[in-house]
């Protein structure tokens with residue numbers, strides 16, 4: 001999307017057609033810094049330490065990580081080793097394994113001498129596919145926003161709440177949950193976005209707010225615990241969130257706190273939709289609560305906050321006693337029963353195995 005009028009993707013190839021460029025997202029919103037990934041190890045660190053994050057972008061970065069690996073050593077042994085190294089960077093987003101499996105299957109079938117070029121080509125295809133998938137999600141989600149607008153008085157604002165960052169920074173472009181919002185704004189609908197700060201990594205405060213401000217979308221940053229109150233007072237017309245892994249029966253794994261938002265939405269009859277690109281569907285699991293591995297990140301992310309100090313410098317600040325450990329499950333699972341619908345690139349469906357198979361019959 002645009003930053004001060006200039007179009008960016010979140011990941012792209014350098015002029016040398018080998019170096020991979022990314023936006024170092026940990027520095028946003030205070031600094032827009034482009035960094036270069038020059039090895040498989042660079043790509044692995046970027047994923048693990050959340051320089052890049054978001055299920056689709058994690059997959060795209062891993063695909064380029066395989067290309068960087070093949071450019072260095074295209075052997076079968078290194079192909080296998082690269083799959084392992086990149087796959088262990090983060091456990092929850094299924095796009096990581098989806099991209100790595102796709103790359104390994106493709107590259108295993110060709111001669112080592114051809115693997116580097118093929119890997120870069122595949123990574124580029126994965127990126128372009130992601131952009132088109134998210135554009136379609138935006139068009140399908142726009143219809144939901146238009147239906148809500150039609151029920152409101154002319155010129156009345158449509159209030160949408162989103163959690164974490166499922167924006168263009170979480171994907172290659174458009175975002176998933178934000179794509180319907182960008183499409184609605186570009187169509188002239190009067191939209192306002194409640195942005196959950198999303199403790200502890202604050203992807204909402206740091207990334208979604210920055211995206212909304214950069215694109216000129218009216219928005220308000222709120223604490224994670226305010227959403228239920230706003231819903232009780234009729235100030236939320238629609239919730240749209242992203243997902244890191246959705247099961248074959250429609251359970252949705254997403255950033256910690258999503259489940260609580262869904263409970264509040266259900267209790268207040270607020271439509272709760274999940275923007276779901278098909279590579280994020282894990283057709284091999286059904287019960288998300290029992291089967292999806294939940295990443296436990298460093299407790300320091302809870303006991304400390306990173307930001308800009310009064311003097312303009314950036315640093316970590318401790319917010320709890322030295323002796324207090326932090327517990328930090330990074331995701332939770334929202335059962336399908338709490339979800340109004342899934343917005344995919346093929347259309348909107350119920351959060352159920354029947355709903356998903358109606359859009360993806362090839363998965364029968």
Ligand SMILES: CSC[C@H]1O[C@H](OP(=O)(O)O)[C@H](O)[C@@H]1O
Pocket residue numbers: 053054055056163164165166167170171175176177203241242243244254255256330
């Ligand atoms: C479009 S996927 C966005 C998804 O990824 C985020 O997790 P993380 O920032 O830890 O990679 C969050 O769950 C978002 O909804």
